[in-house]
Amino acid sequence: MKLDAIGDWRRTHYSIDIKPELDGQEVTLFGWVQEIRDLGGIRFIILQDREGTVQITVPRKKVSAEVLSKTNKLQKRYSIGVKGIVRKTEITPRGVEVIPKEIKIFGMASPQLPLDITGKVPAKLEARLEARALDLCREENIAIFKIQHTAVEAIRDFLFERGFIEVHTPRIIASATEGGAALFPVDYFERKAFLAQSPQLYKEQLVMSLEKVFEIGPFFRAEESHTRRHLSEFVSIDIEQAFATAEDVMQLLEQLMRHVCKVVSEKCRKELALLNYELKIPEIPFKRLTYDMVLEDLKRREVEIPWGEDIPTPAFRTLGKTHPYFYFITDWPTRSKAFYIKPREDNPELCEGFDLMWSWIELASGGTRISSKELLIKRLKEKGLNPESFKYHLQAFDYGMPPHAGWAIGLERLTMMLTGKRNIREVTLYPRDKFRLTP
């Protein structure tokens, strides 16, 4: 079939803008065929665009032969343009329909789709991810990613307003000696390089010049992790601030969380309703539990964790039952946190690192950083890392490193919290994990 050209047609309205007040007016709509209900003498076409749907009504005897022959050819997911007249009606749920005067077909689709886009027969996540481009056309997914977009917009606004400068640090790095998470190796001309797992060291260096920075971007972890909250490629929202402590950035973080929840619940009413999810706006300040309090709390529930150990997932789940919403965990043992987290001056066994939890899931983590070169070297050695591998980073400490603090939020985990989705793959456009590299 010969496809139509867009020509001089331009969209005048999105589907949701078609309201009874436009009765009698001519509109141009672009979108996709979601459903066709053909009753013989009358035919209903549900046109979908990213804002919603609107009904195109085709009474066989009242439209032109050209329109009739075009609608004869239509199938689900065809990309089309409709020029027609809005009609107020009592019969359709939204109170409007559009009677087409002219139809253009821009793109065709296989008759047998790999997924049921109307949601009558829900597909499993695997089948959905295999046909992700189509899956993302479903209203539920459009809602998820609009919510994510709204959250990112709110975060940027919030940070810009407070004087943070948005930066971009390298994704390709030279050294795999930062310890901890496994890195993905890449070929870099004749040398070996790695994909960055975090902007940590770079953002710390930037507080010497730009003072308050943030970065939103993807990072990579080559972990074996196979859970519903881990990805090999994820988006991190990182901030770092000069002349600040953990407490300062915790306050910033809780204010930000409240702001994001507020903006999303106001701007994404329709999307949240579609997802059937009620987003609560949290009160601040958030609860602050110390590591010791958490251990005691768990002990009372017969979960014993030796002091100094990290808290295992099942223990976090137990904790999440008592604290179902946001809370901080502070005063972690120094040895359980990264080398750059500052030990407490009054008790170096404890540190100024914190985690922001949402129920049992770690949403963000941060802390006051070490600003003394000497101490940083000591901590590197204690962690079994070679200071020589950090020479460029350590060099920064010779040029006036200010006291500083920061945190990082996992965007996908934040989106899980905002949408109520329980698998991180659902809130990632094209998820990457140990087993999935395509599409």
Place this chain on the structure above:
RNA sequence: GCCCUGGUAGUAUAGUCCGGUCUAGUAUAGGCGGCUGUCGCCCGCCCGACCCGGGUUCAAAUCCCGGCCAGGGCGCCA
């Protein structure tokens, strides 16, 4: 990487325990035909599947072994 559960038409499921009744059921999607107010439209007809490899057996969707993949959990995750 380990443990548990699973893999049946495009999609989602029944059947698997206890092998033969399975020529593999149902819904939805798809094809054809009919229908002027549908909105999970309806009605009729049709098409379409046992993850891969090996084994046991007269006989395997069903039992056994290996592989791959998926879901959940664990570990790992500076």
